[in-house]
Amino acid sequence: MADYIPQAVEAKWQKRWEDERVFETEADPAKPKYYVLEMLPYPSGTLHMGHMRNYTIGDVVARVKRMRGFNVIHPMGWDAFGLPAENAAIKNNTHPREWTNKNITEFKRVLHLFGFSYDWRREISTCEPEYYRWNQWFFLRMLERGLAYRKKSRVNWCVKCATVLANEQVVNGCCWRHEETPVEAKEIEQWFLKTTAYADQLIDDLKQLEGSWPDRVIAMQRNWIGKSQGAKVKFAVAETPAAGPIEVFTTRIDTIYGATALILAPNHPAMQALLEGSPERAKAEPALAAMRQMSVKAEDLATAEKIGFYTGRHARNPFNGAEIPIWVANFVLMEYGTGAIMAVPAHDERDFEFATKYGLGKPVVVQGPAGEPASDAPPKEPFTEYGKSVNSGPYSGLETAAAMEKMAAEAEAKGFGKRETVYRLKDWGISRQRYWGAPIPIIYCPECGMVPVPEADLPVVLPQDVKLTGLGTSPLAHVPQFINTTCPLCHRPAKRETDTMDTFVDSAWYFYRYCDPHNDKAPFDSSKVGYWMPIDQYIGGITHAILHLLYSRFWCKVMRDLGLIQHNEPAARLFTQGMVQKGGVAMSKSRGNVVGAEDMAQKYGADTGRLYTLFAAPPEKDLEWSEESIEGAWRFLSRVFRLVDRHAGRIAGVCAGAGEMAALSEKERVLLRKAHETLRRVTSDFETRWHFNSAIALIMELVNELHAHEPLEQAVRPEILKEALELVTLMLAPMVPHLAEELWEMLGHKNGLSRVSWPDYNAELARADEVEVMVQVNGRLRGRLRVAAGLGEEELVRLALDEAAVRAQIDGKRLVKKIVVADKLVNLVVA
RNA sequence: GCGGGAGUGGCGGAACUGGCAGACGCACCAGCCUUAGGAGCUGGCGGCCGCAAGGCCAUAGGGGUUCAAAUCCCUUCUCCCGCACCA
Structure with a gap:
């Protein structure tokens, strides 16, 4: 009698698999392929059961598909650039590379203990020049196409990270890594990738993913991109024409006859010109100053009372020439649309609230089917539905959709407005003022200006020797041998760009590299990618529902337009697994509640750990350890x-x-x-x-x-x-x-x-040859019959009526209906 | 407020196309085995009534459709997640 000693069994077979290279695969057009991918980890801390659950789910899928005859690609790699490495290096006085590589070795060792069926020959590490040179290559391709550009802009700055954050990395007004640290606004030059150029495709192609991606991920993406269709309309300023015209964005141009004010964001660029010489200036300027002092934290913003002040100026409604007061209010955001709105109190909840507070008029210009709200008195609440236009000059009587159409057409014809779609999505700011990332391949020459690094000179390698302080200027700016170079065009001294790329660039395309990981001529061979991609099953946490997946989708579309790939979406199916929790919260090093994967393997064996995570809860739900x-x-x-x-x-x-x-x-x-x-x-x-x-x-x-x-x-x-x-x-x-x-x-x-x-x-x-048939009387279970499968209706009813318990229920009553489901049930309805 | 999702025993969770609610496991209880048990084996385990046979109640609450509802429809409530003055 042998004992089950999992550690011995596991080591034995892991060695066998490795010796026999059973998980290594090559592209083979003769075989059906299957690409299973788990999101690549950031190698920090210890590998815990949260990671393991993710990889176990992927491994089961990979192994099932292999057994089903698919040529399965199942790779693993490392999201190896990033701030924690740099911060750890500063703290421990080591080099980020050293820290990162040590962690990778450790992660890999533990992953091996669990027997995941990865093709390790395809392993990639994003911090290696062999990988990030292709980030730089893609950057240059985007630059050529106008998809990468540099501009000075207000950015989100995290003091703790000492770097810029993308909009997607700001959570509730705070840094996504430092949830207690409010982001600050800072004006700096930085590089952007033009995600907005693909906004429509990013929205439209979500339709292809319906049913294959979780609904909520699709909803979150749609929400984030925030497409809204409407029109921009220019309002002239009556008293000081030079201060205008002021453009507003509206999704309800049909309500423009009901506008009783124009409201600007506090930081609207026309502000100074409007207040200059205004009779209200003495009151307005302190009010503006006070408004600018107010908290910018999102939760405060959402609940803050609407406040505003009058500028003393008027705007002229281009449709009817009506002069309406220009106000400034805290609820109008410069970041959205044009930073100015027309207030239509009768048909917008916010405008209604504002108008009520400040005594603005509320003329009704749209009515519902029952003629509500009445047009001869101020409405008690805003009517925001579609209906029929009233009090709208020549447009009165039109249905909302028709009115919008006609009015937009007139605005375009007369040149004071145009149909327009605005997005909440902003371009992706990728500059980071930190060391541990891919250098941006740009040279600044005093003579020639901004010059891209020639392709032949890639990669621009991160210098090894660098002093890291974390004090907020790019560490590379202090490395003379890096920053000083010669201009590729005029060969005179020039300086390199010292910012590095957001690490989400690294992860935006890594799964393509897995298909051809050692290619030194191109990011990948298109025929290999053509065979393996798109990913058949992508598995990861819901935390990446917006950031990583949005960037990956963007990158895919860019690569398609570069002619490198044929498909539109990188992942055919997405699965978001639940977290592993302990004490009701996610496992994390900072909470000190991690269950280490290695401890698990030593105590019970990896197989027990795998089985437990699969058995304890369905994979999409959170699992309490x-x-x-x-x-x-x-x-x-x-x-x-x-x-x-x-x-x-x-x-x-x-x-x-x-x-x-x-x-x-x-x-x-x-x-x-x-x-x-x-x-x-x-x-x-x-x-x-x-x-x-x-x-x-x-x-x-x-x-x-x-x-x-x-x-x-x-x-x-x-x-x-x-x-x-x-x-x-x-x-x-x-x-x-x-x-x-x-x-x-x-x-x-x-x-x-x-x-x-x-x-x-x-x-x-x-197939069972004997089945249990339940017998119900009036839908209530009264007996069971063990009978041969496939028995006829009449026979079943006869047997059912023989049951004593059934007899007891129906004696003296009239049998009105007999329902028989073959091999399953007889229901006798009595009255 | 808008969008997405969930509510089933003490616990994790099953229940396929509307057809035996509570599979399987955990915990717990009883017993067997054992020098011992944090091993193994057998049995019990939603609630109420009952010695039992059996009956009644029960899938967040209420209503409906149906011969039959955890499952479909309406409605109320609760919870989780995302977005949030988006013009």
Whole structure:
């Protein structure tokens, strides 16, 4: 009798897999491909069970697809650039490269302990020049196409990070890494990638992803891009024409006859010109100063009372010439649209609130089907629906859609407005004033100006020697041998760009590089990428729903337009797994609640850890770590091991097989039926539903059933038992691969199971020949019948009526209806 | 406010196309085995009534459709996530 010693079993098979290179794959157009990818990790801290859950899900999918005959690519790599490395280096007085590489080695060692089926030859590390030179290459391609540009702009600055943040990296007005640190506004020159050029495609192509990506991710992306269609209209300034015209953006141009004010954002550029010489100037300037002092934190902003002041100037409505006062208010944002709005209090909630407070008029210009709201009195609440225009000059009587159309057309014809679509999405600022990132390949020459680094000179390599202080200027600016160079055009002394790229650039395209990781002529070979991409199944955390996925989608579209690839979207299917929590919160080093993956492997074995994370909750839900439940997973695997071990000697030498159905004993038939029925359902759980937890439950039932028939020697022939045990082993194989290999060997197979196919269930065997039919009276369960499968309706009803408990319910009543579902149920309706 | 999702035993969770609610596991209880048990094995385990057979109630609450509802429809509530004065 052998003992199940997972650590020994796991080490044995990990070595075997490596020696036999079973997970290495090459593009082969003759075979159907499958690309399974888990989001690449940032190598910091320790690898915990949260990571492991993510990789386990991916590994199960990869192994199932392999067993299903797909040519599976399943790579892993490192998101190796980034601030923590730099900060750790400052703190510990080491080099970011050293710190990063140490972590990578550590991560990799632990990943190996779990037996994930990666093709490690494809490993990439984004901090290596062999990788980031292609970031630089892409940057130059975008520069050529006007998709990369430099401008001075107000940016989000995190004091703690001492660098700029992209809009996407600002959460509730604070840094995404430092949730307590409000971002500051800073005006600096920086590089942008023109994500807005693809705004429409990024929205429209979401339709292709519906059903394949989680609804909420699609919703979040749509929300983030924030497309809204409307019109821009210019209002002349009555008193000082030179201060105008002022342009507003509106989605409801049809309500323009109801505008009773023009409202500007406090930092609107026309402000000075408007206030110059205004009779209200003495009151307005202090009010403006006070408004600018107000908190910019998002939660304050959202709940703040609407306040405003009158500028003393008037704007002229281009449609009817009406002069309306120009106000300034805190709720109008310079960042959105044009930074100015027309206030239509009767048809907009915010304008209504503002107008009520400051006594502006609320003329009704749109009415609903019942003529509401009445147009001869101020409305009690804003009417924001579509309806029919009233009090709108020549447009009165038109339906909202038609009015919008006609009015926009007139504005365009007369040159005071145009149809326009605005987006919430901004261009992606990628400059970072830090060291540990890809250098931006630009040279500034006093003579020639800004000059891109010639392609032949790539990569621009990060210098090794650098003094890191974290004090807010680019460390590269203090490295003379880096910054000083010669101009590629005039060959006179020139200086390099010292900012580095946002690390989201690295991860925006890494999965293409996996397809051709060592190419030194191009980012990748298009035919290889053409075979492997797009990703068939991408798996990662919901935290990347906007940032990483939006950038990746953008990058994909750019590469397509560069002619490098054919597809529109990088990932055909996306799965967002739940977090692993302990004490109700996500595992994290800072909370000190991590369960280390290595500890787990040492205590119970990797297979137990894998099984537990799959069994404890469906993969999309959060999972609360429970030490007791792990014991359960361990017990189950031990039980399976003992079961196989107990019978291995007797069955290892025979051939598995059911033989003739007719020759089966009752017990054999019951076992085989259970085994094949389990296989049928487990197959469907793996293929279509990803219900790993219920698949495991089904296998547990089968094992329990086998157990219940002990001693099996007496009633079941070895070839029958072997078939059942082989099925158990194969069904477990994707989830607990090491143990499955060991069992497979115990069952007499010499060549390992990594190239064994997923078994097909035998429908004949799986079919039950006796079924339990429930008998209901008026929909309530009153009895059960054990009958042969496929019995006719009349026969079933007759048997049902024979049941004593059923008789008791219907005696003396009239049978009005009989419902029969074959092999399942008889429902007798009595009155 | 808008958008996305969820609500089932003490706990994690099953329940496929509307057809036995609570599979499987954890915890707990009883028993067996044992020098011992944090091992293994057997049985029990939603609530109420009952010695039992059995009955009644039960999938957040209320209403509806249906022979039949955790599942479909309406409605109310609660919770989680995202966005949030987006003009």
